[in-house]
Amino acid sequence: MEKDNIQAYLLTQFTNVQYISNYKPTSFAFCIIKEEPIIYASSMDMEIAKRDSSIEVKEYEKFDVMISELKKEGIKNLAIEPSLVYSTYEKFKDDFNVSSKTYIEKQRMIKRPDEIKNIEKATEIAQTAFKELDISNRKENEDVLAFDLLRLMIENGASGASFDTILVSGSNTSLPHAIPQAKKLETPILVDWGAKYNGYCSDNTRTIVYTEKEHEIFDIVKESHDKAIKAIKPGLKCCEIDKVARDIIVEYGYGDNFIHSTGHSLGLDIHETPGFSVRDDTVIEKGMVITVEPGIYLEDDFGVRLEDTVAIGSKAQVIGDLPLIL
Amino acid sequence: MEKDNIQAYLLTQFTNVQYISNYKPTSFAFCIIKEEPIIYASSMDMEIAKRDSSIEVKEYEKFDVMISELKKEGIKNLAIEPSLVYSTYEKFKDDFNVSSKTYIEKQRMIKRPDEIKNIEKATEIAQTAFKELDISNRKENEDVLAFDLLRLMIENGASGASFDTILVSGSNTSLPHAIPQAKKLETPILVDWGAKYNGYCSDNTRTIVYTEKEHEIFDIVKESHDKAIKAIKPGLKCCEIDKVARDIIVEYGYGDNFIHSTGHSLGLDIHETPGFSVRDDTVIEKGMVITVEPGIYLEDDFGVRLEDTVAIGSKAQVIGDLPLIL
Numbered sequence: 001m002e003k004d005n006i007q008a009y010l011l012t013q014f015t016n017v018q019y020i021s022n023y024k025p026t027s028f029a030f031c032i033i034k035e036e037p038i039i040y041a042s043s044m045d046m047e048i049a050k051r052d053s054s055i056e057v058k059e060y061e062k063f064d065v066m067i068s069e070l071k072k073e074g075i076k077n078l079a080i081e082p083s084l085v086y087s088t089y090e091k092f093k094d095d096f097n098v099s100s101k102t103y104i105e106k107q108r109m110i111k112r113p114d115e116i117k118n119i120e121k122a123t124e125i126a127q128t129a130f131k132e133l134d135i136s137n138r139k140e141n142e143d144v145l146a147f148d149l150l151r152l153m154i155e156n157g158a159s160g161a162s163f164d165t166i167l168v169s170g171s172n173t174s175l176p177h178a179i180p181q182a183k184k185l186e187t188p189i190l191v192d193w194g195a196k197y198n199g200y201c202s203d204n205t206r207t208i209v210y211t212e213k214e215h216e217i218f219d220i221v222k223e224s225h226d227k228a229i230k231a232i233k234p235g236l237k238c239c240e241i242d243k244v245a246r247d248i249i250v251e252y253g254y255g256d257n258f259i260h261s262t263g264h265s266l267g268l269d270i271h272e273t274p275g276f277s278v279r280d281d282t283v284i285e286k287g288m289v290i291t292v293e294p295g296i297y298l299e300d301d302f303g304v305r306l307e308d309t310v311a312i313g314s315k316a317q318v319i320g321d322l323p324l325i326l
Numbered sequence: 327m328e329k330d331n332i333q334a335y336l337l338t339q340f341t342n343v344q345y346i347s348n349y350k351p352t353s354f355a356f357c358i359i360k361e362e363p364i365i366y367a368s369s370m371d372m373e374i375a376k377r378d379s380s381i382e383v384k385e386y387e388k389f390d391v392m393i394s395e396l397k398k399e400g401i402k403n404l405a406i407e408p409s410l411v412y413s414t415y416e417k418f419k420d421d422f423n424v425s426s427k428t429y430i431e432k433q434r435m436i437k438r439p440d441e442i443k444n445i446e447k448a449t450e451i452a453q454t455a456f457k458e459l460d461i462s463n464r465k466e467n468e469d470v471l472a473f474d475l476l477r478l479m480i481e482n483g484a485s486g487a488s489f490d491t492i493l494v495s496g497s498n499t500s501l502p503h504a505i506p507q508a509k510k511l512e513t514p515i516l517v518d519w520g521a522k523y524n525g526y527c528s529d530n531t532r533t534i535v536y537t538e539k540e541h542e543i544f545d546i547v548k549e550s551h552d553k554a555i556k557a558i559k560p561g562l563k564c565c566e567i568d569k570v571a572r573d574i575i576v577e578y579g580y581g582d583n584f585i586h587s588t589g590h591s592l593g594l595d596i597h598e599t600p601g602f603s604v605r606d607d608t609v610i611e612k613g614m615v616i617t618v619e620p621g622i623y624l625e626d627d628f629g630v631r632l633e634d635t636v637a638i639g640s641k642a643q644v645i646g647d648l649p650l651i652l
Binding site for chain 1: 352353368369370371372373374406407408409410411412413415416426469473477480485486490500501502503505585586623625
């Protein structure tokens with residue numbers, strides 16, 4: 001911030017405020033990182049903000065009062081998050097030189113050991129719940145099983161799911177973000193699920209295949225998944241890992257059926273930066289935690305996706321111990 | 327749009343895209359309302375976008391391609407949503423005259439009869455689930471009961487909860503947005519919950535009181551709730567309804583303990599505009615659906631909140647039939 005001649009950095013995204021202060025807003029908050037950092041919290045959050053925050057908390061009263069307090073401190077150049085909504089940006093833009101900065105996204109890219117432990121614990125909970133779920137007999141409906149999986153995660157210590165569980169089957173698997181339906185399981189069965197623990201997310205996908213064609217696609221996705229993970233090391237660019245995963249699928253002639261990027265970072269949010277995608281040239285560093293999740297989707301037929309989350313040290317270490325072949 | 331000399335209106339918020347096109351994005355989409363409206367959808371959404379959208383869908387490839395297509399059509403003045411994130415705004419601002427417009431928020435303020443039906447059905451599901459939940463014996467933990475309530479909503483036909491269920495008790499009720507804990511129910515018991523049905527939200531709060539002090543606070547909140555609902559009619563300003571609710575609580579000496587606004591609109595999102603708040607001078611119109619939810623919060627002691635959702639016709643009609651006194 002000093003180098004950029006920025007006197008204050010405004011954080012409003014709940015997980016950014018949580019990351020910096022340990023207080024997660026429930027309605028809105030203006031967290032201002034400056035010489036003497038401060039959080040303007042809503043009146044309804046004051047009790048938890050005072051309880052949880054490591055940064056001084058003040059009750060938000062009026063926008064103009066906050067602005068004049070900041071101006072009184074001589075703040076001219078104000079940094080904002082790229083995720084700030086336009087209507088809030090608009091309120092600040094006349095009083096300050098506003099510029100969008102990714103300081104906090106960059107800091108959050110590299111996970112501290114305690115953050116990695118939380119992600120490991122979330123993964124352990126999610127995978128234990130998955131093992132306890134009885135899906136192989138295919139007697140239940142998708143939506144009931146998705147719900148059971150959530151219940152099992154909570155019983156194992158999760159505060160909730162890290163995103164809406166995708167537990168789908170048959171032709172529903174050809175949609176990467178499908179919604180579980182009130183229908184009996186068909187084949188293949190695709191489960192993309194995660195737990196939340198202590199604020200941190202986990203993310204895994206398994207596909208259980210039955211027919212010869214399903215096995216054939218599975219083997220390609222597995223090769224892509226395994227080789228991409230093996231290729232990860234600090235110093236390479238994220239897009240190079242996407243290329244490793246994608247090239248294998250292209251080689252087998254399914255390039256057009258791999259319709260998303262290879263992976264995304266996770267932490268307090270389920271989608272963080274950087275990601276293993278065609279356009280992301282971020283250099284991989286130790287401490288990053290990123291998913292590897294190649295998939296092949298055959299429209300109106302079926303899809304296969306395999307996803308693990310890796311913690312990056314001198315190489316990539318898969319978090320959790322759930323086998324790919326079930 | 328014509329009056330403002332706007333040639334195109336960019337929608338990115340998922341529920342705005344859903345409202346306009348019936349397709350709800352799962353990762354990202356650029357929906358552009360213009361002479362010939364179009365949605366640029368992500369490759370992974372193409373299958374559902376083509377299935378659900380009433381607007382022409384095109385696969386999003388590169389940002390520059392999209393921009394040049396828009397420029398080729400002679401689009402100069404581009405409207406954006408107030409909720410657009412800064413990083414996306416930044417990408418459009420050099421090629422177009424960008425201004426923030428609330429056309430769609432304004433349209434969404436007035437619910438169509440089919441939207442009100444969906445909100446009614448969501449409320450019916452949520453209230454049925456609540457009636458089926460056994461909380462009065464106070465034998466279970468808060469978090470288990472919160473989970474049971476979600477399960478019951480789904481069994482009654484909800485696609486999920488419209489927000490994280492607040493089922494809390496004892497001193498935990500003094501936090502408006504408290505999180506259910508792994509602890510046995512104490513008194514009072516406050517439940518703020520809602521179901522999602524066909525994309526639409528419901529929202530209710532009930533507080534079950536036991537002690538004399540709890541009853542005393544309950545009666546004040548109930549008076550505030552009832553009189554505010556009675557006061558609602560088209561032509562008044564939203565802030566006038568907040569004043570009715572607030573004045574009663576102030577009268578009894580608890581003004582400082584009513585630490586949020588009196589209500590918010592709901593629909594596809596759980597929080598929409600307008601709201602019954604001190605600062606909202608929107609004129610109330612027929613077709614609006616808004617919550618009325620006064621509360622009194624005694625720090626470290628307990629809180630009481632009562633919430634109903636009303637559909638506004640010539641006066642306010644409470645949605646659902648769950649009594650306030652349980």
